[in-house]
Amino acid sequence: MRMTQEFYCWLQGPHRTHTPIDSMNWNCKTGTSIGFDEVPEWQDWTERETTKDQQRIEQVIDGLDLSGKRLLHVGVGNSKLALRFCNKVDAIDGITIQKRELENAINMNISRYQVFLVSKFSSKLPELLDSSYDYIIDNNPSAFACCRMHFFVMMRNYRRLISPGGMILTDKLGLGWSTSENDPRWKLSRDDWYSIGLKFDFQGIDLTDSVYGLRAPI
Secondary structure: OOOOOHHHHHHOOOOOOOHHHOOOOOOOOOOOOOOOOOOHOOOOOOOOOOHHHHHHHHHHHHOOOOOOEEEEEEEOOOOOOHHHHOOOOOEEEEOOOHHHHHHHHHHHOOOOOEEEEEOOOOOOOOHHHOOOOEEEEEEOOOOOOOOOHHHHHHHHHHHHHEEEEEEEEEEEHHHHOOOOOOOOOHOOHHHHHHHHHHHOOEEEEEOOOOOOEEEOOO
8 A cells, every 4th residue: 555645644644653553564565455353253243233332332422412423433234323323413424344244234134334355454445435524433443453554544543533523432342452353552542543543633522431532623
């Protein structure tokens, strides 16, 4: 992947991350990456219950004014988030790399909900979705990352997709988790996450003692 001047300036900006991932390899040398997938028994979440960390994120969302808002759910799993909020928002888009999760979402026929089979690490994500979102929900932002370059591509994608004043929502549990076969340095703390957010002009906000937001400038 060729680094644009804009991307280079972000990475070399005034905010230094000082996080565990600073020592990770810069480039995994794959043009298109889905990151590290989980072991097979943990890949498909269509029949699994919603995780505790996502439940806490959903509780926060439930307390927000969602009228006219657009949500992006990264890793749709069982699509119960969309089922819960579809009648309160303008639209919910979701992405997944699991074909069964896509098929399940289509079969559920949830109003105002569409799902795309695409990796969050793809540089083509903003063009594919062709939308902006008030809230991006990603309860495992770093867990599946393969290299710093693709992780920063994901962050750049989120920055381009977020509406002015919008927020990325994640939870302490998922933020501090990595896939079974991935490097444990991808486990991030709250301070790590907020420090990384600064490089992309996000402001860290504690929504609860475990749900963290990165707010985009207005």
